[in-house]
Amino acid sequence: MKLTRRSFLATTTASLAMPAIARAQGAPVDLSIQFVSPGVNKDLFAEISRQFMAKHQNVNIVVRAPEEDYEGLLQNNLRAAITRSLPDIAFHGLNRQRTLLERDISVDLTPFLKADAETDSLGYSDNLLSLGRIGGKQIGIGFELSTPVFYYNLDLVRKAGGNPDALPQTWDDLIKLAAAINALGGDVRGLFFDWTITGNWSWQSLVLSHGGAMTTPDESRVAFGDAPGRAAIAVLRRMVDDGKMPNLRPETARSDFITGRLGIIMQSTAQLGRYNREIGGRFPLKCGRFPLTSSSARLPAGGNAAMMFTHDAARQKLAWEFIKLATGPVGATLMVNATGYFPGTTIPATREDMLAKFYRDNPNHLVGVSQQDVITGWYAFPGQNALKITDVINDGLQTVVSRERTTEAAIDAIVTDVQSLLPRQRS
Numbered sequence: 001m002k003l004t005r006r007s008f009l010a011t012t013t014a015s016l017a018m019p020a021i022a023r024a025q026g027a028p029v030d031l032s033i034q035f036v037s038p039g040v041n042k043d044l045f046a047e048i049s050r051q052f053m054a055k056h057q058n059v060n061i062v063v064r065a066p067e068e069d070y071e072g073l074l075q076n077n078l079r080a081a082i083t084r085s086l087p088d089i090a091f092h093g094l095n096r097q098r099t100l101l102e103r104d105i106s107v108d109l110t111p112f113l114k115a116d117a118e119t120d121s122l123g124y125s126d127n128l129l130s131l132g133r134i135g136g137k138q139i140g141i142g143f144e145l146s147t148p149v150f151y152y153n154l155d156l157v158r159k160a161g162g163n164p165d166a167l168p169q170t171w172d173d174l175i176k177l178a179a180a181i182n183a184l185g186g187d188v189r190g191l192f193f194d195w196t197i198t199g200n201w202s203w204q205s206l207v208l209s210h211g212g213a214m215t216t217p218d219e220s221r222v223a224f225g226d227a228p229g230r231a232a233i234a235v236l237r238r239m240v241d242d243g244k245m246p247n248l249r250p251e252t253a254r255s256d257f258i259t260g261r262l263g264i265i266m267q268s269t270a271q272l273g274r275y276n277r278e279i280g281g282r283f284p285l286k287c288g289r290f291p292l293t294s295s296s297a298r299l300p301a302g303g304n305a306a307m308m309f310t311h312d313a314a315r316q317k318l319a320w321e322f323i324k325l326a327t328g329p330v331g332a333t334l335m336v337n338a339t340g341y342f343p344g345t346t347i348p349a350t351r352e353d354m355l356a357k358f359y360r361d362n363p364n365h366l367v368g369v370s371q372q373d374v375i376t377g378w379y380a381f382p383g384q385n386a387l388k389i390t391d392v393i394n395d396g397l398q399t400v401v402s403r404e405r406t407t408e409a410a411i412d413a414i415v416t417d418v419q420s421l422l423p424r425q426r427s
Contacts, residue, residue, distance in 0.1 A: 124345055
């Protein structure tokens with residue numbers, strides 16, 4: 001569904017219950033936060049907020065109505081900036097930070113990092129911090145991070161003659177296995193590649209895994225129309241033609257996978273916690289790496305970063321404390337246990353009282369982490385048309401999945417339309 005047709009959630013707020021002692025001390029300071037994906041994050045943020053308020057009993061965390069995706073949250077906050085009603089903290093998609101910086105909405109967190117004596121103990125590596133660093137400013141701290149993976153129903157893999165201990169490493173093998181699962185018949189289908197994931201993340205994954213790029217280094221020209229991008233869109237069509245991938249809504253595909261009617265699905269690692277809960281013991285689930293086809297292959301880091309919007313000095317101090325709790329070892333441990341994301345701090349994985357045992361007992365969670373060796377930034381198109389470009393690419397990919405256009409006609413049309421939406425370069 002296009003953004004122009006997506007209903008805009010009201011920014012009415014719902015306060016989490018504050019400790020009784022805070023009420024006894026007088027009216028607390030309200031600190032507002034906003035995030036996405038309530039189905040994944042609602043309980044998680046409730047617990048982080050509870051722990052924060054237990055330590056800061058003069059603060060009441062106010063949770064604004066969450067958005068379903070990063071585009072919705074960006075639209076919400078851009079409108080709120082006009083009416084001066086921004087939340088104090090928001091957790092934006094990594095690829096949407098740039099737009100907020102260009103609109104002078106985000107607060108540079110560099111001074112807070114440098115002034116805080118606890119920074120070195122939070123486990124922020126420079127590589128992970130770089131995901132929130134744009135134009136020399138640290139405008140975000142990574143919270144929920146992800147890479148694209150394939151989820152396999154091992155019962156269906158075995159029935160189709162596949163080897164659960166040697167899952168596909170190439171597109172050829174993956175598409176061949178998908179076709180074999182589809183051939184089992186009945187209501188079983190082989191594969192769904194979720195090309196609709198927010199911010200063209202799936203499309204970027206395909207292009208970058210083939211060694212391509214979204215634009216040229218100077219951002220003057222669309223680059224995904226070059227050879228790697230054309231190979232990437234051909235793979236998408238092969239999933240449809242050879243792998244028998246149906247033209248489904250993502251929600252339908254997820255439901256089919258959870259109920260055992262779909263053999264393979266490509267999603268973010270973010271879905272792992274949900275799949276574990278909803279599949280239960282229905283079938284054995286295993287994650288596999290995303291195929292890479294080039295020596296220069298990369299995968300875009302998905303997920304979100306904590307961003308500060310308040311410019312009030314006193315509120316900034318509190319907002320920074322919340323960001324530290326959420327993105328540091330404590331919040332990261334809560335987050336990994338509740339989702340399939342990996343954290344922006346390296347500490348929990350090394351501590352037995354945090355995530356060391358969890359990762360040993362849950363090897364599926366390590367697949368996304370293992371792909372950090374090829375991780376790169378989630379590209380954000382420049383200029384005022386960034387959101388529109390997202391829609392243009394999605395609309396073009398739909399014509400490939402629905403077989404309305406050939407891959408060559410589709411990629412040519414997408415490139416032409418996106419090129420027209422890029423900022424004009426000054427001579």
